[in-house]
Amino acid sequence: TIDYQFTFNLSKKEDRHFTQINFRNSPVKPDIDADFTITCSVAARMNITIRTAGGIEKPLFSAVNCSTFRYRFSKAEHQFGIEDNVTLTTFYVYVYDFQPPLWIQIAFSQYPKLNLQQFFITFSTCFLLLLVMAAILWKIKQHYDMFRRRQRLFVEMEQMASRPFSQVLVEIESREYNELSPAVENITAAPRKRKKDSPSPIALEPCEGNRAAVLSLLVRLPTGTFNGSLVDTNGNRLVMILFSLQVAFSILLLVNRQVLPSQVH
Numbered sequence: 259t260i261d262y263q264f265t266f267n268l269s270k271k272e273d274r275h276f277t278q279i280n281f282r283n284s285p286v287k288p289d290i291d292a293d294f295t296i297t298c299s300v301a302a303r304m305n306i307t308i309r310t311a312g313g314i315e316k317p318l319f320s321a322v323n324c325s326t327f328r329y330r331f332s333k334a335e336h337q338f339g340i341e342d343n344v345t346l347t348t349f350y351v352y353v354y355d356f357q358p359p360l361w362i363q364i365a366f367s368q369y370p371k372l373n374l375q376q377f378f379i380t381f382s383t384c385f386l387l388l389l390v391m392a393a394i395l396w397k398i399k400q401h402y403d404m405f406r407r408r409q410r411l412f413v414e415m416e417q418m419a420s421r422p423f424s425q426v427l428v429e430i431e432s433r434e435y436n437e438l439s440p441a442v443e444n445i446t447a448a449p450r451k452r453k454k455d456s457p458s459p460i461a462l463e464p465c466e467g468n469r470a471a472v473l474s475l476l477v478r479l480p481t482g483t484f485n486g487s488l489v490d491t492n493g494n495r496l497v498m499i500l501f502s503l504q505v506a507f508s509i510l511l512l513v514n515r516q517v518l519p520s521q522v523h
Contacts, residue, residue, distance in 0.1 A: 260286055260287075260292075260366050262367075263295075263364070264365065265361060266279065267361045268358045277356070278353065282349070282350050283349050283366040284340075284348045285368055286338065286340060286368075287368045288338045288346075289333060292330070292331040293329075293367045293368070294331065294365075294366055295328050296326075296327050296362065297325070297327075297362070297364075298325055298360060298362050300356055301323070301356065302323075303323065304319070304321075304322045304352065304354075305320050305321065306351055306352075307350045310337065310346060310347055311341075311346050318349075338368075349366070430478070459475050460474045462474075468503065469504075470501065471500075471503050472500055472501075473499045479494070
């Protein structure tokens with residue numbers, strides 16, 4: 259049997275009459291060298307012979323000390339395998355001239371050699387395939403993340419578009435009235451200062467958690483040296499700002515403190 263290690267123990271009382279033990283093996287793999295190993299626990303001698311198909315038995319080694327013996331039978335020198343149910347090569351091992359008790363370990367093996375060139379080619383190919391697969395997975399993850407961001411943006415836009423809305427009436431003072439009001443106040447018998455209202459947002463939309471809110475403000479853009487906005491344009495703009503409620507209330511409180519003292523006389 260090939261590719262197995264056998265151990266023979268001749269330590270029993272009835273084994274003391276043995277003076278010789280024989281082994282036989284036929285390598286079956288035609289393209290792989292056959293490795294032979296034998297180890298004897300006591301001094302013994304060994305003969306190895308070979309017999310080919312249709313031939314006679316020929317000696318290879320004679321009276322060899324088998325304490326530890328290793329040898330490789332090359333496939334280039336011997337024909338291994340089976341053809342037409344006939345074994346091409348058979349090895350015979352004769353161990354003799356020993357005195358029990360003893361044990362013998364013997365093995366015939368046909369393991370393929372490590373082809374370094376083939377190994378590195380296979381390793382490089384697998385490594386490159388792993389790199390390509392990692393790059394493809396990374397690209398797929400990028401596209402998936404981009405798709406999720408777009409979907410999240412669409413959902414946010416839909417939520418913003420579905421917010422409740424209403425109409426408000428806004429009183430906007432003209433610039434000419436503001437410029438003439440000081441003169442009119444000087445002419446009146448009972449001068450009084452025009453009340454200044456503190457600025458406030460048109461709408462306040464708290465977000466979930468009541469930590470932030472969307473403020474809607476009406477802003478009048480500067481017109482430079484012109485008394486009003488240009489033709490076909492409107493100097494008033496609606497501005498929407500995302501604010502932290504704490505910051506927004508602090509700003510409004512600061513503005514109210516700056517406006518109120520100017521109203522008290």
